[in-house]
Structure formats: structure tokens, C-alpha cells
Amino acid sequence: MSDMIYLSDHDGPAVPVYVARPASHIRAAVVVVQEIFGVNAHIRAVADAYAAHGYLALAPAAFHRVQHGVELGYTEADIEAGVALKAAVQALPAPGVMADLQAAVDYARAYGKVGMVGYCWGGLLTWRCASMTAGLYAAVAYYGGGMTVGEDLTRVPACPVLCHFGERDHAISKTSVATFRIAQPTVEVQVYAAGHGFNCDQRASYDASAAALAQQRSMVFFANHLT
Numbered sequence: 001m002s003d004m005i006y007l008s009d010h011d012g013p014a015v016p017v018y019v020a021r022p023a024s025h026i027r028a029a030v031v032v033v034q035e036i037f038g039v040n041a042h043i044r045a046v047a048d049a050y051a052a053h054g055y056l057a058l059a060p061a062a063f064h065r066v067q068h069g070v071e072l073g074y075t076e077a078d079i080e081a082g083v084a085l086k087a088a089v090q091a092l093p094a095p096g097v098m099a100d101l102q103a104a105v106d107y108a109r110a111y112g113k114v115g116m117v118g119y120c121w122g123g124l125l126t127w128r129c130a131s132m133t134a135g136l137y138a139a140v141a142y143y144g145g146g147m148t149v150g151e152d153l154t155r156v157p158a159c160p161v162l163c164h165f166g167e168r169d170h171a172i173s174k175t176s177v178a179t180f181r182i183a184q185p186t187v188e189v190q191v192y193a194a195g196h197g198f199n200c201d202q203r204a205s206y207d208a209s210a211a212a213l214a215q216q217r218s219m220v221f222f223a224n225h226l227t
Contacts, residue, residue, distance in 0.1 A: 002044070002051075018061075020044070020059075023053070027226070029114045033129075034117075039071065062089065066085060066088040067099045074204075101116075113225070120197065123145070126141045138221060140161070141164070148180040157187065161187045162190070167195060193210065197212055199211045
């Protein structure tokens with residue numbers, strides 16, 4: 001069962017959130033953070049999959065401060081549009097999107113321990129939330145662009161973190177992942193023989209075996225830390 005809710009973070013317009021609910025008992029909650037393509041069919045499917053495993057899954061619309069109802073595909077034009085929207089959100093005054101993610105976590109806390117999982121840009125935001133957002137018990141970042149370099153490399157997570165990277169990722173070098181692993185010895189880092197976006201079955205870079213293994217590891221990770 002799924003629906004849309006709107007959450008106030010007291011720092012802007014109410015953020016739309018896609019919510020997928022388990023059929024029966026809620027074991028914990030997971031906030032699903034979008035790629036640059038919005039809360040599209042893929043992100044909703046990810047949330048639905050977590051709900052099928054007993055988690056209340058919430059996917060906030062991270063672009064809502066600059067454009068409503070964003071739901072892109074994966075063409076070159078869609079990528080260009082998503083990159084522009086991401087830049088517009090990141091140019092907003094703080095706390096910006098971080099306040100929206102905190103609002104989602106705050107709402108989810110009523111249902112038990114809260115984890116977060118993010119993909120691409122959402123992976124970077126999830127990594128930032130692991131050190132900046134109150135109330136998180138676990139975080140899983142998939143191929144978070146930017147998290148292995150610069151100031152994000154040196155963040156200190158306040159909860160357990162699992163990271164998934166592809167060794168053939170055109171946007172995240174193997175060298176930077178190796179540097180990240182050394183700089184973050186408490187973080188679990190998994191690398192797959194795959195490229196960027198390997199979890200998304202709507203992209204040419206989808207790798208079914210890597211996606212299945214990463215999902216299995218993520219489920220075990222959340223079960224260990226949230227339930």
C-alpha cells in the first residue's frame with residue numbers, strides 16, 4: 001500500500017513524500033533518497049521493495065524547493081535536466097534539502113528505528129545525513145558521486161554506514177574509492193564489477209547480479225542495525 005504525504009520542515013514549502021507501507025507489521029523505517037531523476041518509477045519501486053520486507057519506506061521529493069513533480073527518465077536530455085536541478089538545489093541557502101531529509105527522518109521515528117538509503121546524488125546526501133541528521137541508526141549509500149573526494153571524504157558518520165561502488169563507474173574513480181576506504185575505516189565498503197547506476201533496472205548500466213548482491217547486503221545491514 002502506498003500514498004503521498006506532505007511534511008513541514010519549518011524552512012520552506014511542505015515536502016511531498018511517497019510512502020510505501022508494509023502489508024502487516026512495520027519492523028522499522030527506511031528513508032529512500034532519490035537520484036537526480038526525481039521520485040520516479042524506479043525510486044518508487046525501491047521504496048515498495050523495502051515495504052515488502054516490512055519497512056515503512058519514505059521517498060521525499062528532493063527537488064521540490066526548485067521544481068515540483070519532477071519525474072525524469074534516463075535519456076541524455078533527462079540527465080541534463082537532472083544535473084541542472086541538482087545544481088539549483090545545492091545552490092540554495094543551508095539547510096535546504098537537508099531539512100527535508102530531516103523532516104522525513106523525524107516522521108519515520110514514530111515507527112521505530114530509522115535507516116536511510118540513497119542512490120547517486122541520493123548516495124551523497126545519505127552520506128552527509130549520516131553525519132548531520134539526527135535520529136539515523138544506519139545509512140546505505142550507493143555510488144554517491146562526490147563522497148570520495150574533498151570535504152565529504154573526511155566526514156565523521158554518527159551511525160553505521162555501508163557503501164556500494166562499481167569498479168567501472170565513470171564518475172567515481174577506483175583510486176578515490178580506495179582513498180575513501182582508508183579515510184573511513186569504520187565504514188563498510190563493497191565494490192562490484194559494475195558501472196554507475198548498476199542498481200537501476202531502467203538504465204543501460206543495470207547489472208542484475210551486482211544489484212541483487214548489494215540489495216542482499218543492504219537488507220542484512222538494516223536488519224542488524226534497525227531491528
